[in-house]
Amino acid sequence: MSDTNSAATAASSAFAQLALQPALLENLTALGYSEMTPIQAQSLPAVLQGKDVLAQAKTGSGKTAAFALGLLQGLDVKSLNVQGLVLCPTRELADQVAGEIRRLARLIPNVKVLTLCGGMPIGPQFSSLEQGAHIVVGTPGRVQKHLDKESLSLAALKTWVLDEADRMLDMGFADAMREIAKVCPRQRQTLLFSATYPEDIQRLSTEFQRNPLSVRVESTHSAVQIEQRFFELPNQEAKFPALLKLLQHYQPRSTVIFCNMKHQTQxxxxxxxxxxxxxxxxxxxxxxRERDQVVVRFSNQSCAILVATDVAARGLDIKELQAVVNYDLTPDPEIHVHRIGRTGRAGQTGLALTLTTASQTNRVLQIEDYQQSQAVWGNLDELKKNPDNMKPEMVTLCLDGGRKSKVRPGDILGALTKEAGFNGQHIGKINIAELHAYVAVHHSIANKVYGYLQDGKIKGRKVRVRKLV
Known part of the structure; x- marks a missing residue:
């Protein structure tokens, strides 16, 4: 490609060429977002024009910003009515989406984003809804419950987003989505995002959308990004010993292991x-609460291995995941590609290891056909057992007090560095939940930080603290 063509391509994918309000553009620049990802470049112009969009894009493709910028661009901040509704399959994803919307909206004063998810007390949600909200992000079951109790009104709704719609169908939320659709205004924008594209997604689109722009971002991954290896085993009993060999040889610091059944994960x-x-x-x-703590511990590197099903792992956004292991081979090649796409992100290299048996040859052939490349086979006998260095570097401490207590990450960081004198380089991710806060600290200072927090204060008050182990 010539320099002229390269410059033209860069210009066409620049956020600055979109008709976004100045506050959004300024914030995007501050966040380091200059170039749109493929899903953003293909869908955002239509989203900003108020058109319906049906998009296929995997987690980590930038799809959240694609619909979040549309929600924020058309927001009337002076009207404290729900103007945007985002449905997500899991609370984890809903929390991440709400956090990203808040981050993109930080230069727009007084934007209120509310999460409505199951697994949390419903009473405080009633109180929050009474005070009003601009954008609601939630799971279908809890949103439907608030609609049934008339604590949530969608009369002023402008845009309805279905995020990871395929997983909502997998989890049995089809009826809930249809009931919610009945309450939404007929004149609205509907944005439907899905990582895979089964026939049911097309049916949903036909029911909920009007002449949508169809966008599909290629889900296959470059061999340069992700090293894939398949290992054939004589039988199912050989799986766990093979898994140990893979971990001992490759020694990834963070690994997601996929199983097809829930009981197998445990x-x-x-x-x-x-x-x-x-x-x-x-x-x-x-x-x-257990799910929240598992996700926090894995994402902040105080746990090295997460064993999950596809549905449970949906919504996880781990930016530096070193390896994916398919303990069970999925029968759907599209899901296989979605699994391995969780590693090798943001220009980094990744590792995808898959255990198979001879009876699953047909599944491997389907994956080869879908990826348009031959499987690369590894030999377990050639793997070496390296010295163990897979212990997590971080330890997670759980503090009583979260968003409800107006605790912010800066409050915790300030208490530990400025007041207690700990080195900031030894403080990792700080996650603020509704009622709790989680801080990752290097294992070398974990006991000292724990001791300090037992006697110290956050925002002038004593807090209860415990280690998550």
């Missing part, structure tokens, strides 16, 4: 823990 996590690995299970049987 079995594999328990077996890994018994071998001395830092492993947690993530599945739909966990209580919401």
């Amino acid at each position: 079995q594999v996590a328990d077996a890994l823990s018994a071998q001395g690995y830092s492993a947690l299970a993530l599945n739909g049987d966990l209580e919401q």
Whole structure:
């Protein structure tokens, strides 16, 4: 490509060429966002024009900003009515989406984004809704409950977003989505995002959308980004010993292991823990608070291995995931590509390792056909057992007090660095939930920080603290 063509392509994918309000453009620049991702470049112009969009894009493609900027651009901040509704399959994803919307809106004064999800007390949600909100992000079941109780009004709704619609269908939310659609104004914009494209998605689009622009971003991954290896085993019993060999040889610092069944995730996590690995299970049987803590511990690097089902892992956004292991081979090649696409993001390299048996040859052939490349096979006998260095560097501390107590990340960081004198380089991610705050600290100072917080104060008040182990 010539320099002229390169410059033209860059200009056409620049946020600055969009008709966004100055506050949004200024914030995008401050956040380091100059070039649109493919899904943003293909969908944002239509979103900003108020058109319906049906888009296929995987997690990590930038789709949240694609619809969030549209929501914020058309927002009437003076009217404290719900103008945007985003439905997500899980609370984890809803929290991430709400956080991203708040981040993109930080230079627009007084934008109120409210999350309505199951697994949380409904009473405080009633109170928050009484005070009004501009954008609601929630799970279908809880949003439907608020509509049934008339605590949520969608009379002023401008834009309805269905994020990861395929997983909402998988989780049995089809009826809830249809009931919510009945309450939405007929004259509205509907944006439907899905990582995969089953026939049910087209049916949903036909029901909910009007002449949508169809956008599909290629989901395959470059061999330069992700090193894929398949390992054939003689039988199912050989899986766990093979998994140990892979971990001992490659030694990734952060790994997601995919199983097809919920009960298997706990079995594999328990077996890994018994071998001395830092492993947690993530599945739909966990209580919401347990799920939150598992996700926090893995994302802040105080747990090295997450064993999950596809549905439970949906919405996870781990930017530096070093490896994905397919303990069970999925029967859907599109889901296989979605799984491995969680590693090798943001220009980094990734590792995708898949365990198979001879009876699953047809599934491997389908993956080859979908990816338009031949599978690369590895040999377990050639793998070396390296010295163990997979212990997590961080320890997570849980503090009582979160958003409800108006605790901010800066309050915790300031208490630990300015007041207690700990080195800021030893303080990791700080996550603020509704009622709790989580801070990751380097294991070398974990006991000292724990001791300080037991006697110290955050925002002038004592807090209860415990280690998550």
